[in-house]
Amino acid sequence: MNFKSRLTIAFICAGLLFPAMANSQESKIIKPTKITKDDAAGMLFERDDVTETTHPDGHETAEVTSMSSSDGKFHSGMYRSTKTRFEISEPYGVDEFMYFLSGSVTLTSKDGSVMTVHAGEAITMPKEWTGTWETDGFEKIWVVHSSDD
Numbered sequence: 201m202n203f204k205s206r207l208t209i210a211f212i213c214a215g216l217l218f219p220a221m222a223n224s225q226e227s228k229i230i231k232p233t234k235i236t237k238d239d240a241a242g243m244l245f246e247r248d249d250v251t252e253t254t255h256p257d258g259h260e261t262a263e264v265t266s267m268s269s270s271d272g273k274f275h276s277g278m279y280r281s282t283k284t285r286f287e288i289s290e291p292y293g294v295d296e297f298m299y300f301l302s303g304s305v306t307l308t309s310k311d312g313s314v315m316t317v318h319a320g321e322a323i324t325m326p327k328e329w330t331g332t333w334e335t336d337g338f339e340k341i342w343v344v345h346s347s348d349d
Contacts, residue, residue, distance in 0.1 A: 233267035235278065235341060240301055242339065244278045259284035276343045285334040292329045294346040298322060303338030307331055 235244065244250075245262050252262045265277040278301075299322040306316045307323075309331040317323050319338075327346075 233276070235266055239278070240341065242280075245280060255284070257284060257286070273347065274343075274345050276341070278339065278341055280339045281335060281337060283336045285332065287332055288330050290330070292325055292327050294344045295327045296325045296345075297343040298325065299341045301339040301341065303335060305333060305335040305338055307333060 244264050244266070247264055250262050250264050252260065254260050259282045261282075262280040263277060265275055267274075267276045269275070298317075300317055300319050302319045304316055304318045306314060308314050309329065315323070
């Protein structure tokens with residue numbers, strides 16, 4: 201088979217192959233992620249992919265990631281914590297939006313200023329924040345952006 205024949209066959213195959221590849225890309229449907237009223241009322245923590253942790257100080261947490269962006273820099277989900285108090289001496293590390301569904305958290309910034317966030321309120325935590333985080337327990341919806349992978 202000469203070069204021209206092989207080239208013709210290659211173009212024919214490419215014409216058959218590339219549309220199939222394009223169709224496989226088109227068939228991947230991307231949809232929004234929803235946290236329903238029932239999810240927000242705590243049902244999200246009943247999912248199989250919930251991560252439950254008992255921390256060294258004894259407090260317990262549960263977390264579910266509802267969405268992760270394709271570039272790995274944006275995530276959202278829900279988080280639950282029991283009573284705890286801890287110091288954040290290194291910068292928080294990510295920019296995070298938090299909407300509190302239940303409970304509250306008291307944040308004491310490094311400069312001594314105090315902010316209490318209650319259920320039905322939201323905050324945006326800058327990645328550079330340091331201070332004390334104290335709570336008797338809470339549930340929140342969170343959205344995190346990190347410029348790091």
